[in-house]
Amino acid sequence: MTQTPKYRPATQLVHAGRLRSNFDENAEAMFLTSGFAYDSAELAEAVFKNEVPHYQYSRFGNPTLTMLESKLAAIEGAEACRVTATGMAAVHAAMLSHLKAGDRVVAARALFGSCHWIVSTLLPQYGIETVFVDGRDLAAWAAALAYPTTMVLLETPSNPMLEIVDMRAVCDLAHEAGALVVVDNVFATPLLQQPLAFGADIVVYSATKHMDGQGRVLGGAVLGRKKWVDEVLQPFIRNTGPSLSPFNAWVILKGLETMALRVAASSATAARVADYLADHPKIERVWYPSRADHPQHELAMAQMSAGGTLVAFEVKGGKAGAFALMNALKLVTISNNLGDSKSLVTHPATTTHMRIGAEERAKIGITDGVIRLSIGLEDGDDLIEDFGRALG
Numbered sequence: 001m002t003q004t005p006k007y008r009p010a011t012q013l014v015h016a017g018r019l020r021s022n023f024d025e026n027a028e029a030m031f032l033t034s035g036f037a038y039d040s041a042e043l044a045e046a047v048f049k050n051e052v053p054h055y056q057y058s059r060f061g062n063p064t065l066t067m068l069e070s071k072l073a074a075i076e077g078a079e080a081c082r083v084t085a086t087g088m089a090a091v092h093a094a095m096l097s098h099l100k101a102g103d104r105v106v107a108a109r110a111l112f113g114s115c116h117w118i119v120s121t122l123l124p125q126y127g128i129e130t131v132f133v134d135g136r137d138l139a140a141w142a143a144a145l146a147y148p149t150t151m152v153l154l155e156t157p158s159n160p161m162l163e164i165v166d167m168r169a170v171c172d173l174a175h176e177a178g179a180l181v182v183v184d185n186v187f188a189t190p191l192l193q194q195p196l197a198f199g200a201d202i203v204v205y206s207a208t209k210h211m212d213g214q215g216r217v218l219g220g221a222v223l224g225r226k227k228w229v230d231e232v233l234q235p236f237i238r239n240t241g242p243s244l245s246p247f248n249a250w251v252i253l254k255g256l257e258t259m260a261l262r263v264a265a266s267s268a269t270a271a272r273v274a275d276y277l278a279d280h281p282k283i284e285r286v287w288y289p290s291r292a293d294h295p296q297h298e299l300a301m302a303q304m305s306a307g308g309t310l311v312a313f314e315v316k317g318g319k320a321g322a323f324a325l326m327n328a329l330k331l332v333t334i335s336n337n338l339g340d341s342k343s344l345v346t347h348p349a350t351t352t353h354m355r356i357g358a359e360e361r362a363k364i365g366i367t368d369g370v371i372r373l374s375i376g377l378e379d380g381d382d383l384i385e386d387f388g389r390a391l392g
């Protein structure tokens, strides 16, 4: 395997993790095989006893997945990685592999809808106590983490309101309470923010988003310490089967080669579009981490190296105003995906965050006029013209 520890992230994204077969192919090969063969019954026995390293079955491991896992670990600076079929499979595996009845979880309230459902609905079914806090409020974190806790889950910046959590402060409190901290780093990507450097124990991704980056396949990743990944996460994945298809892993590997270029371009365009929207008379407010008017601008910029590819904004006129704008856009597509090469808008209150209910939405500031905008790879001038036309 190519070891490239000294290279910078853009180079790692192209080279790290490559495994070459006997054919010396230059591009990563797609190993579309469910099983692997053994030369002898004795070898199969030794492999199952963990005496000889050898792929066995693609639910447990596959060379294309290994290449993706090694590349992601290199970018993140993590000891180990396992990839999963979706981002939600990654969040679910990271939490359920570790938690048991009687444990306690503290989570920031501003979470992706399905992450919120895991904490609010699924975990309590297994006798796990769960507590939500306002992720921006360190006093609330301190109060919740004054009790022994097993795991903390947070997302920063959050989906869709781009709330920022002070990772260093929360990780310190969580570690004192005995908890492992899981950070969902989808919005920032590993290029703009490295949660492990702020004390996080586990980082999770939806690879569906910027890693594929072209809206093609679903995927997820969990990164952390080798001992935890080998002893806690891997047995859970091996025996419950949230495994990623080698085909999807290969698509994501190809996507990663261009991720640094894509994220830099989309983030620069997002900053321009955010400024344009903020100055528009029909827009009430814009949330974008690198803008000085973001309520946690300084913290955001202490944790992130750029504002990212997502913008949230509130249209005047509530739901009717938001729907009118979305329907009038010609270039920007209505879709609840994000991190695509195509720019996308979604109305969180009626889609991604509909099921959490009006009360929870109010607590995290998702009003009926809020639109989430995921900036793609189009020319920023065309996007600004599309918004100008649609708002006019």
Ligand SMILES: *Cc1c(COP(=O)(O)O)cnc(C)c1O
Binding pocket: 086, 087, 088, 089, 112, 115, 155, 159, 184, 186, 187, 205, 206, 207, 208, 209, 218, 219, 220, 338
């Ligand atoms: C999309 C997303 C997920 C879930 O990922 P899937 O690949 O859709 O399962 C989790 N967290 C965040 C922040 C997301 O944006």
